[in-house]
Amino acid sequence: MCEDFEEWLATDSFRSTKHSSMEKLIVHGGAPLKGRINISGSKNSSLPILAATLLTNDTCTIRRVPDLSDTNYMVRILGELGAEVERASGVVVVKAEKIKSVAPYDLVRKMRASICVLGPLTGRLKECTVSLPGGCVIGDRPVDLHLKGLEALGAQILVEGGDIFVNAKKGFKGGPMNLMGKHGSTVLGTDNVMMAAVLAKGITTIEGAAAEPEVEDLANFLIKMGAKIEGAGTNRITIEGVKELHGAEHVVIPDRIEAGTFLVAGAMLGDGVTLKRVMPEHMKTVTDALIKCGFPVDITKDSITVKPNPNAKGFDLTTLCYPGFPTDMQAQMCALACVINDTSTITETIFPQRFMHCAEMKRMGANIDLQGATARIRGGSVMKGAPVMASDLRASAALVLAGLVAEGKTEINRLYHIDRGYEHLDDKLAALGAQLERVQDK
Numbered sequence: 008m009c010e011d012f013e014e015w016l017a018t019d020s021f022r023s024t025k026h027s028s029m030e031k032l033i034v035h036g037g038a039p040l041k042g043r044i045n046i047s048g049s050k051n052s053s054l055p056i057l058a059a060t061l062l063t064n065d066t067c068t069i070r071r072v073p074d075l076s077d078t079n080y081m082v083r084i085l086g087e088l089g090a091e092v093e094r095a096s097g098v099v100v101v102k103a104e105k106i107k108s109v110a111p112y113d114l115v116r117k118m119r120a121s122i123c124v125l126g127p128l129t130g131r132l133k134e135c136t137v138s139l140p141g142g143c144v145i146g147d148r149p150v151d152l153h154l155k156g157l158e159a160l161g162a163q164i165l166v167e168g169g170d171i172f173v174n175a176k177k178g179f180k181g182g183p184m185n186l187m188g189k190h191g192s193t194v195l196g197t198d199n200v201m202m203a204a205v206l207a208k209g210i211t212t213i214e215g216a217a218a219e220p221e222v223e224d225l226a227n228f229l230i231k232m233g234a235k236i237e238g239a240g241t242n243r244i245t246i247e248g249v250k251e252l253h254g255a256e257h258v259v260i261p262d263r264i265e266a267g268t269f270l271v272a273g274a275m276l277g278d279g280v281t282l283k284r285v286m287p288e289h290m291k292t293v294t295d296a297l298i299k300c301g302f303p304v305d306i307t308k309d310s311i312t313v314k315p316n317p318n319a320k321g322f323d324l325t326t327l328c329y330p331g332f333p334t335d336m337q338a339q340m341c342a343l344a345c346v347i348n349d350t351s352t353i354t355e356t357i358f359p360q361r362f363m364h365c366a367e368m369k370r371m372g373a374n375i376d377l378q379g380a381t382a383r384i385r386g387g388s389v390m391k392g393a394p395v396m397a398s399d400l401r402a403s404a405a406l407v408l409a410g411l412v413a414e415g416k417t418e419i420n421r422l423y424h425i426d427r428g429y430e431h432l433d434d435k436l437a438a439l440g441a442q443l444e445r446v447q448d449k
């Protein structure tokens with residue numbers, strides 16, 4: 008482990024990560040939720056956009072970067088790669104004048120999304136070594152499609168000893184490619200290839216590209232930097248390579264998954280939760296699902312209000328790539344299904360093993376039958392608070408939601424999963440009336 012990295016482990020930005028690994032959240036169920044909250048900037052946009060600042064030696068300013076351990080970690084990675092980085096109140100300023108081409112395991116292992124430095128490092132330096140970030144509880148998470156895309160641009164790639172070695176010393180050359188995988192398109196894979204292709208010679212066409220709003224947000228930032236990209240936000244992206252990129256400023260889009268999580272909370276209990284600073288057009292499948300169940304949902308240009316409905320009907324949903332129902336909202340919908348007095352089914356097609364939350368919810372009294380990648384939830388039985396173990400980011404959020412409606416006290420351990428991706432979740436829920444506290448785990 009390098010010395011700088013050791014130093015960082017002692018800093019405030021790391022402390023929040025480390026700290027929360029020793030904390031748990033106690034949720035006292037039943038307190039009604041009511042009020043308004045502001046949604047933070049998107050985690051999944053911020054991470055690749057921060058990585059994209061490596062593509063220029065000019066200064067880039069990124070606003071509304073949420074204060075999370077994942078974004079702190081990405082800031083740290085940029086610094087370790089040689090960039091000067093300043094961060095204050097959601098604004099991150101990066102100047103990546105001289106950068107290194109090696110991102111070792113110690114640097115990338117804590118966050119799978121650190122793979123998104125692969126595209127910009129290769130794009131700018133024409134060679135790099137990035138360690139494979141490793142496994143993840145929600146599934147295997149291979150990077151074959153990322154590598155397929157870079158190879159289609161002319162890179163030579165060797166994966167050995169846990170490292171990815173990329174060589175494109177003769178320069179990248181644009182061309183056609185298809186990045187569709189067996190579970191659909193790849194978000195970070197599309198991001199990586201797009202970031203490598205912006206500085207390639209000629210035209211790159213990515214078929215089977217991920218159409219997620221976060222990919223479009225990254226493309227919009229790259230376009231501000233001087234890139235020529237068309238079609239981002241669809242399954243076909245065309246990139247005309249340019250010689251160099253320049254500095255730019257960008258405001259990150261609102262986090263549609265954080266927003267969706269609070270919407271589900273508002274549907275589960277209370278007297279109306281209003282989300283401000285949202286982009287309702289990014290959340291249509293989630294709001295449509297709630298409306299179909301019978302929850303009153305009121306949508307304006309930049310706000311969404313939801314209320315519970317004791318007579319809500321069950322739902323059948325299948326996770327799909329955007330604009331389909333997001334896998335990152337699947338666990339939260341499972342918590343919602345537990346309080347609907349009806350049967351619901353959820354089928355997971357993106358990460359078929361992503362059901363770790365079900366076993367924990369069953370410990371709270373949920374009636375869930377898991378058959379392969381489909382969960383059948385018979386809702387309406389009384390949930391009772393219990394000590395539960397958070398397994399991953401969205402599963403943890405779903406356990407918090409279950410705790411909000413359960414009778415008594417729910418203890419959610421391994422809080423660091425939540426702090427990876429929800430900015431001040433406990434403070435925001437408390438502002439809506441939830442009764443919860445963060446305590447040291449003994």
Ligand code: UD1
Pocket residue numbers: 050051052054120146147148149150151152153154188189190191192193194195196217221334335357358
């Ligand atoms: C991103 C999101 C994550 C979300 C996921 C799916 C970020 C930081 N994270 O993750 O929150 O759950 O999209 O919407 O944006 N796959 C392959 N080969 C590859 C890459 C992916 O087979 O090379 C498979 C995956 O195993 C999975 C599916 O494709 O089954 C989608 O994964 P992908 O979109 O790549 O997820 P991430 O970009 O890592």
